Amino acid sequence: MKKEMDQITKWAVELQSIAQDGIEYGHDRFDRERYEQVRKIATEMMAAKTGQPINIVKGLFSNDDGYQTPKVSTRAAIFNKEKILLVKESTDNLWSMPGGWCEPNITVKENCMKEAAEESGHKIEVDQIIAVTNHSTNIYDKERIERAINVCNVIFLCKDLGGKFSQNTETDKCSFFEFDNLPPLSLPRNSLAEIKMCFEANQNPNWQTKFE
Known part of the structure; x- marks a missing residue:
């Protein structure tokens, strides 16, 4: 049976997806900076949840560009x-x-x-x-x-x-x-x-x- 994500993981995933889309499609420099900060927070949440080093999580979790797809x-x-x-x-x-x-x-x-x-x-x-x-x-x-x-x-x-x-x-x-x-x-x-x-x-x- 497929395991469901816990709530913290769900929040981190949703924040990462929103941030990535905003970075790609945002037209305002200040908005993109805010989305970068949201992505950073999502990555830190996932690192805290999993106990993995931040650089590992960043490489796997938040290193894509463009609209987030599987x-x-x-x-x-x-x-x-x-x-x-x-x-x-x-x-x-x-x-x-x-x-x-x-x-x-x-x-x-x-x-x-x-x-x-x-x-x-x-x-x-x-x-x-x-x-x-x-x-x-x-x-x-x-x-x-x-x-x-x-x-x-x-x-x-x-x-x-x-x-x-x-x-x-x-x-x-x-x-x-x-x-x-x-x-x-x-x-x-x-x-x-x-x-x-x-x-x-x-x-x-x-x-x-x-x-x-």
């Missing part, structure tokens, strides 16, 4: 028979499907293939969209699922075409896992329910895309 990310559910490929994230030493933020000048399919190659070293064939889910950028502790910023997460069913892992700045290793032998998951990136859904899609030739 971010878009992709995840590649790469299967070799009944096993899924996961990568070990360098930031938290936990495991996830390869993926990341969508680049501005490529399609979501191309982004899925690019992220898979960069993080796992494997080439893939993208078959279909398993699901489009709502996530959000993590500024909570390791158990957080509640998010302050909405993320539109596109999960693709992919076929493994082979490859070899190379050390990189984002991941430390990759491996294939059966569902009953999964490693500890990086919850901001993918949940157990999402991994389970990917296994179900891989086993169902008539899978219908899920969306929220």
Whole structure:
């Protein structure tokens, strides 16, 4: 079940959104300065709520320009028979499907293939969209699922075409896992329910895309 934001988080998110829109569309210099101050207060509220350093919160929570919209990310559910490929994230030493933020000048399919190659070293064939889910950028502790910023997460069913892992700045290793032998998951990136859904899609030739 989806967790609801607490009231302080809701206020901070609303203030950040109002401030960002005002900075983008305001015509008066003094008004824009006031909106910048509102954004600063919203960031400080979120930092106080989460206990995270202000610079981390600012980078994740209030570093956008223009009208505030959800971010878009992709995840590649790469299967070799009944096993899924996961990568070990360098930031938290936990495991996830390869993926990341969508680049501005490529399609979501191309982004899925690019992220898979960069993080796992494997080439893939993208078959279909398993699901489009709502996530959000993590500024909570390791158990957080509640998010302050909405993320539109596109999960693709992919076929493994082979490859070899190379050390990189984002991941430390990759491996294939059966569902009953999964490693500890990086919850901001993918949940157990999402991994389970990917296994179900891989086993169902008539899978219908899920969306929220």
